[in-house]
Amino acid sequence: MSGIAIAAGRSGMVLAGQGDWTVLKPMLFQSIAQTLEMVFITLIVGGAFGLVLGVILYGTRPGNLFENAAVYRVLDIVVNIVRPIPFIIFLAAMQPLTIKVVGTSIGTMAAVFPMVVMCTFATSRLVEQNLVPVDSGVIEAARSMGASKITIIRTVLIPEALAPLILAYAFLFIAVLDMSAMAGYIGGGGLGNFAIAYGYQKFDPTVTWTAVVIMIVLVQVVQGIANAFAKRLLKRQRS
Template identity: 85%
Template sequence: MTNTLIADGTVTLASRTDWSVLKPILWQSIGQTLEMVCITLVVGGILGLVLGVFLYGTRPGNLFENAVVYRILDIIVNIVRPIPFIIFLAAMQPVTIAVIGTSIGTSAAIFPMCVMCTFATSRLVEQNLVPVDPGVIEAARSMGASKLRIIWSVLIPEALAPLILAYAFLFISVLDMSAMAGYIGGGGLGNFAIAYGYQKFDQTVTWTAVIIMIVLVQVVQAIANAIAKHLLKR
C-alpha cells in the first residue's frame, strides 16, 4: 500500500496493481462474462427469432395475418425494450427468485438477460424480415409451399446476411447487460472493473477490462461482417 496526496491535501490510500492476485480473478471474470453472454445469445437469440418471425408473420398482409395478435405483441415488445437493464433487473427480481430460486449470482443475472434479449432480438428480426421481397414469398406460396416451409427455406435465408449483422449488434447489447450483472453478484468484467478498478482508484484494472471487452466486440463484429459479406456474394 502507498499513501497518495490528492489535490485538496487529503491523504488517501491507493493500492498498487498486484496482478499475481488479480490475474486469476480476471480470468474468472472473463469466464463469467462469456458464460452470461453465450447462454443469453443462444436462449434469447432463439426465442427472439421465433417471436420476431411471429411478429412479422402476423403483420397485416403477411403469412399469419392477425391484426389483434400483432398489436398485442407489438405493445408488449415496445413496453419491455426501452426499460434500462439495471431497472429491469430490479423489476424482475420476484420472477427471478420464483424461477431460479435466488436473485443473486450469475444464474440470477442470466435469466433477466435472456428475457430482455428475447424482446430485443424479436424487434431486430422483424425489422430485417420486413424488407424481404414479397414476390419471393408469393412465388413460394404459388408452388404450394407450407407457411412454415416458406419461413425456414425462403424468408430467413433471404434475410440471413442482415440478420447475422443484427445478431452481432445484439452481442454488444448483451455484453453491456453482462457488465451490469455485478450489481446482483453476477460477476463478470463489469464487476471486475468496478470492484477492483473504479472503487480502488486503479485505472490500469479498469482499462484492462475495457480493452478486453473492446477486443471481444471487434472479433465478433469482424466475424459477422465476413460471414455477411460471403452470403451477399452468393
C-alpha cells in the first residue's frame, strides 16, 4: 500500500512537472523573443551611436583628423563616468529620464532605453581603442591625395579596423545580453526574468539552467560568426 502511495506520489510529481512545462514552454519562447528584441534593438541603435561617438573620440585625440583637446577631454570624462556604473544601478538612475522619453518605467522598451544609452558609451570606447592602432601612414597617404576627413573615415579608417571592430561588437553582444538579463527588475521580461521568476524563486534548477544554456548557445553562435568574418577580412587584408 505504501508502495502504491510512493508510486502515486512519483507519478504526481512527473505529471506536475509535465504540466509545468506545458505552461513554461510558451513562456520560454516569449522570453527568448523578448531577449532578442532587447539585444538587437540595443546593438543596432546603441552600436550606431557608439560608432559615431567612438570616431569622434578617436578623431579629436591630439594629432588626429580633427584634433580638439577640449572636446576630447569632455567626452573622455563623460564616458569614463558612465561606463563603470553597474547596470542595475544605472537602470534606477535613468528611471526619471526613461519615463520622459518612453512614457513608462516598466516593460521591454523601458529597459531598452537605458540599455541603448549604456551601450552607446561602452561601444564608443571599444571603437576608439580599435581605431587607435590603425597605421597613421595610411591616413596620411589618403590626406596627401586630397581625401576629405569624412572620406578618410569611411574608406580608410573604418575598413582598416573592421576585423577588430567586428570582434569588439561580438564582445559587446555578450555585455548587452548580460544587461538584458537584468531587465526583469523593471518588468522587461527576457531570459533573465524567466530564470529568476520561474527557476530561482520557485527552486527549479531545470528552468534556470535551461535559460543559462540558451544564453550560452546565443553567445557561441554570435562569437563563431564574428570570428569567421574577422578571419576572412584579415586574410583579405594580408593578401
